[in-house]
Amino acid sequence: MLIYLNPIYKITAATTRRTAELECEFPPKMEEDLTHVRRKRLTTKNGLVCLEDYPYTVSVRLHGKHWCGGAIVSKQWILTAAQCFDYVTNEEVSVRIGSVFRDFGGRILSVIDIKRHPEYKMDQYYPEHNLAMIKVNLPIAPTSRMQPVxxxxxxxxxxxxxxxxxxxxxxxxxxxxxxxGENQELRRMIAQEVPRAECRQIYGNDYSLQHDHMCLQSVVKGVALCAGDTGDPAVHFSGLNRAGTLYGIALFSGTEECAYKSKPGIYAKVAYSRQWIDKIIGESPDRTESADSGENAIPLDMD
Incomplete structure (x- = not known):
């Protein structure tokens, strides 16, 4: 997400009620490796967050480099955007979980299956059903830093x-x-829905809003989807729902200038494909062994 802030810009309490400084947790094995990293951060500054608050968030990687976002939705399945896998094979894809950093820490899991929505049409301009489920090679044992949403x-x-x-x-x-080479960290954007009629007017003839798409835009100017944000999860939280509910998967923001000339982001509605998602998870029961233990455990970092 592109954060476009001038030196004196501050996000007010109206943006979020969470203004207290947090100390992010890191796995014990990472402690001595992260002495050069500031562990304390304001959750309201530049969108930086602690992974414990959003432990479902992952980095989907192509040839070992960040490619798309995604969300853990069961022990072995990640939900993301189908367009991330046009002309891509399972062997080219991996997933980093359990790290607030894009390019190190956490665990790397390989991908053994990619299922794009059966009605997704790769050659369609702004296609419907733009969702994919990717299966990792080992189950993910839930912790404070990695668990399904x-x-x-x-x-x-x-x-x-x-x-x-x-x-x-x-x-x-x-x-x-x-x-x-950037020390890229996990960021967040507080978003609000843009009504369909307004979103259609903003995009004009450049884009035909599909029936399974919704429009979201940051509540703060200068924050928007950018390169590498396709597949990012949009999750709703409330006082009655602190664990969060996944409503959307980011597809695009309609401009290459990201936050500088931002339009509302377009998201695939998760509810619209819920039956398909449930069917995939149900047809492929999670294995009982854990990715956190045993001789097949994934090392802390394989990059």
Whole structure:
């Protein structure tokens, strides 16, 4: 997500009620490796967050480099955007879980299956059903830093007006491309729904809004989807739902300038494809062994 802030810009309490400084937790094995990293951060500054708040967020990687976002939805399945896998094979894809950093820490899991929605049409301009489920090679044992998020029910396709809708991801903070070598950290965007009629008017003839799409936009100017944010989860939180419910998967923001000339982001509605998602998870029961233990355990970092 591109964060476009001038030196004196401050996000007010109206943006979020969470203004207290947090100390992010890191796995014990990472402690001595992260002495050069500031562990304390304001959750309201530049969108930086602690992974414990959004433990479902992952980095989907192509040839070992960040490519798309995604969300853990069961022990072995990640939900993301289908367009991330046009002309891509399982062997080219991996997933980093359990790290607030894009390019190190946590665990790397390989991908053994990619299922794009059967009605997704790769050659369609702004296609419908732009969702994919990717299966990792080992189950994910839930911890404070990696666990599934709940899914919106089939008859509830838009986030409620109360509470907060939060988009999290590792996308670029510089317009135009994913830059290698950056110490990129997980960021969040507090978003609000843009009515369909208004969204259609903003995009004009450039885009035909599909019936399974919704529009979300940051409540703060200068924050928007950017390169590497395709597949990012949009999750709704409230006082009655602190674990969060996944309502959308980011597809695009309609401009290469990201936050500098941002339009509302377009998201695939999770509820619209809930039956398909449930069927995939149900047809492939999670294995009993854990990715956190045993001789097949994934090392802390394989990059």
């Amino acid at each position: 709940g899914l919106a029910v089939a008859d509830s396709d838009l986030p409620p007006a109360f509470g907060e809708t939060v988009v999290t991801g590792f996308g670029s903070v510089i317009s135009g491309q994913i830059r290698e």
